[in-house]
Amino acid sequence: MKNIVIGQYIPGEGFFYRLDPRTKIISVIVLMVAVFLLDSIYHLLVASGVAMILLLVGKISIGRVFRGLRPLLVLLVFTFVFQILFNRQGAILVNETLTLSATSIVGVLFLTVLWRMLARRGKFRFLLLLMYLGGLYLAMRYLTFWWQITTFPFVIYEDGVTMSIFVIVRLVVIITLSTVLTLTTKPTDLTQGLEKLMRPLKVIGIRSEDFALIISISLRFIPTILDEANKIMSAQASRGADFAEGKLKDKIKQVISLLVPMFIIAFKRSEELADAMESRNFVPGKPRSRINELVFNRLDVLTSVFVVMCLTGSILIRVL
Amino acid sequence: MGIQFRQVSYHYPSGSINFYPAISDISLSIAAKGEFIAIVGHTGSGKSTLAQHMNALIFPTSGEVEIFGSVVSKRRDKKVKYNDLRQKVGLVFQFPEYQLFEETVEKDIMFGPINFKVPVEEAREIAKKAIVMVGLDESYLRRNPFNLSGGEKRRVAIAGILALDPEILVLDEPTSGLDPQGKKQMMELFKDIQDKTGKTIILITHDMDLVYEHTSRVIVLNDGLLVYDGSPDALFKRDDLAKYHLNYPETIRVLSAIKERFGVDIDVYQKDAISAANVIRLVMGQ
Ligand SMILES: Nc1ncnc2c1ncn2[C@@H]1O[C@H](COP(=O)(O)OP(=O)(O)O)[C@@H](O)[C@H]1O
């Protein structure tokens, strides 16, 4: 539960921090659409290049954004492998025969053990996984002597490669954009921006203030609740409830010993919060003023122009 | 035996923004029997962090803790059963009433022993003893813990740890949030447990009167550093406690004020009531 980067605001300065949250929210959505419209790898690469330059201009550490991608690495690898193995369209790029033989099975087992041992150390896990997959391929390709059991074809089609690159680049772009948004926008500003943007929904009976209030209270209490959960977990561990091990039956009991107190704490906190808000004269639905009103400035106009240009560009590329 | 800290430091993992250790370079040794120790220090000085090292809830970033012969260090040792250490050193968290979750007090007290593989019947007997030990009677066993008063809940939670029959009992600010009467009763309870069982008791507290009156040893933390480890009497004879954000006990403060105000020559470190009468006589005689 620690080291969550997605959805975390990090104070800083630079061009992204000075933008109005409304501009940022709309821009992120429009840019996502623009990237999805692109259907050639070269255009996608150009778009990624532009994104990189923007990150540099905005003084956002690229390392931070990539750390946000880390939880999704497994998903990315899975997509890649899946596409390469099962997509059978387009020209054939690689056509090899893989062999299961006594030697290659030994090789595979050896590689698996080696991989698990090294992965236990906890460093360069992702790199190790890639090397392991490559190693599997090499073992089955070249260790063919002795006792061949079966052989099977290993074919990579062009579309498999392009599709997987597409999917991955798009995922990376979505995550990068939303990471930049949350990294550079205070949760309060984000909800205020959402509230303003959702104002028109009043027509269909959705009160955007309530919605924004719910979001900001939830965001505010996530760290508190995590903190409380850690505390209760430690307290129950002090009574011998080891959350790491134990049989299924014990596990259920241990989860209950965490959930019941958490619910009680959550209810207590929400009651206290409601009292505190009421005693400060908060009435749901009444108009309220803000300390910092959102204002558009020149930067927002420039950004909007840039984003619209991106969108027009990708539409034109798509259509022409 | 008991607990030994050897140059223990601890960084919280999320502490990358304010990157100073919660405790640093702590070395101390706690006997397995007969000690009554207070840990004091201002809020955020690392008391709770220190306490959680005592039953291997958190692992030192550097240095090592030896708990009843098992070494706990940064690197987890497959051979050490960390869970068993938690039975040897019982830790009562701050506001322990939040950890109650069963529908009867009895079941809640039995939760700990059963986790440590005590047979159910035996655990039930233990629960009976534990509830009496914390000064409630057996009729409480059938009650729902959520319908008890704050002080009663806290007693039940403490009974839940006592039921583990730990060798050493660690209590993190057990009196915080209680009224003066409740505080006094709680303290008498610990004194009583110590008299009866001879277990080592470690108490985290802000109450200097209690430290002065009851404990045999006091450990002072300041900004994560151990700055004093010795008798309370010697501690309160020092004149630089403000440096560590500590107060003097009430008796010392009152006697010092009298000494200064009336210019009488009295021993400000005396503790018994008879000489207090003498003080009054001296003052009235003026
Ligand atoms: N869960 C946590 N995550 C990060 N930092 C923490 C956490 N708990 C405590 N700290 C920090 O460690 C230091 C010591 O805290 P703690 O041991 O709780 O002090 P005390 O119990 O003396 O008030 C404080 O600076 C506090 O901010």
Ligand SMILES: [Mg+2]
């Ligand atoms: Mg504390």
